[in-house]
Amino acid sequence: MKRDDAKKLSDEALEELAAQLAAGKSEELTKFLKTMSRFHNYSFGNCMLIARQMPTATRVAGFRAWQKLNRQVRKGEKGICILAPLVGKKKAEDGSSESEVFGFRAVHVFDVSQTDGKELPDIHKIEGDPGEKLSRLHTTAIGLGITLSYEEDLGGADGISQGGSIVLLSGLTAAAEFNTLAHELAHELLHRGEDRKTLSKTVKELEAESVAYVVSTAAGLTGALEQSADYIHCHAGDSEQLARSLQRIQKTASLLLEQLEAVPLEPLSEVA
Structure with a gap:
C-alpha cells in the first residue's frame, strides 16, 4: 500500500465512523477507542489505519523488530500499513540544526497474532x-x-x-x-x-x-x-x-x- 492509499483509507474510516454515529450506532467508535487504548503512542491517523485494517490488533511492530523480540512473522501474513514520518535536519539562522518532519512514507507492521516465537509479557x-x-x-x-x-x-x-x-x-x-x-x-x-x-x-x-x-x-x-x-x-x-x-x-x-x-x-x- 502506498502513502496516498493509506491516507485515503484513513479518511474513509473517519467518514464511515461519522456515518455510523449519525445512524445511532456506536460500534465503530468503540472499536476505534479500543485500538487507541492499545496504541496510545501512535498518531490519530495511524490508530485509524490500524483499526480499519485489523481492529483486533493488540501489539504491532515491524518485521525486523519482531525478530529482535525472538518472534518471526509467519510466511504469507499481510502487513498493516501505517505512515511513518520522514525526518531531516533544518539549519537555523544561527547555524544550528534541528529536526523537522518533511513528509511521510508508508511502512508495514504486523500484529503479534501474525507471529510465532517466544512469549511476550502482558504489560x-x-x-x-x-x-x-x-x-x-x-x-x-x-x-x-x-x-x-x-x-x-x-x-x-x-x-x-x-x-x-x-x-x-x-x-x-x-x-x-x-x-x-x-x-x-x-x-x-x-x-x-x-x-x-x-x-x-x-x-x-x-x-x-x-x-x-x-x-x-x-x-x-x-x-x-x-x-x-x-x-x-x-x-x-x-x-x-x-x-x-x-x-x-x-x-x-x-x-x-x-x-x-x-x-x-x-x-x-x-x-x-
Whole structure:
C-alpha cells in the first residue's frame, strides 16, 4: 500500500465512523477507542489505519523488530500499513540544526497474532484492578496542580470536576475510582478554557468518557464504556467535529498514560 492509499483509507474510516454515529450506532467508535487504548503512542491517523485494517490488533511492530523480540512473522501474513514520518535536519539562522518532519512514507507492521516465537509479557492486563496505577493517577493529578478530595454524597455522581479541583465519591472500588478520576482529569485538561463555552455538554462528556475508556482499558480494566452509550451519538455525522474530538481524545489519553509510567509511585494515603 502506498502513502496516498493509506491516507485515503484513513479518511474513509473517519467518514464511515461519522456515518455510523449519525445512524445511532456506536460500534465503530468503540472499536476505534479500543485500538487507541492499545496504541496510545501512535498518531490519530495511524490508530485509524490500524483499526480499519485489523481492529483486533493488540501489539504491532515491524518485521525486523519482531525478530529482535525472538518472534518471526509467519510466511504469507499481510502487513498493516501505517505512515511513518520522514525526518531531516533544518539549519537555523544561527547555524544550528534541528529536526523537522518533511513528509511521510508508508511502512508495514504486523500484529503479534501474525507471529510465532517466544512469549511476550502482558504489560497491561491487571484483571480489573488498576493496582499501583491508581496511586500513579492520583500523583499525576496533583502534579498537574489539581487538588483531590472525597465526599460521602455527590448527588448521584461518582466525581465532579470544579476547575483546579476534583471531588470523588467516597467508597468507590479501585476500578471505579480510577475510571472516574481519568474522566474528571479529562474535563480538567480539555474543558477549562474557551472550549468550556463553545462545546456542548454532550460533546464534552463524550470526550471525557472516551479518554477515561482509553486510559482504563490500557490499565487492564473492562466495561469502562458500557454506561456511555448516550454520549456516543453526539456528533450527528459531523466528521470535522468528530475528527477534532478524536484528536483531542488521543492527545489527552496519551498524556495521562505517559504520566502513569513516568510519575514516581507514592503510597495512596500520602497522595490522598
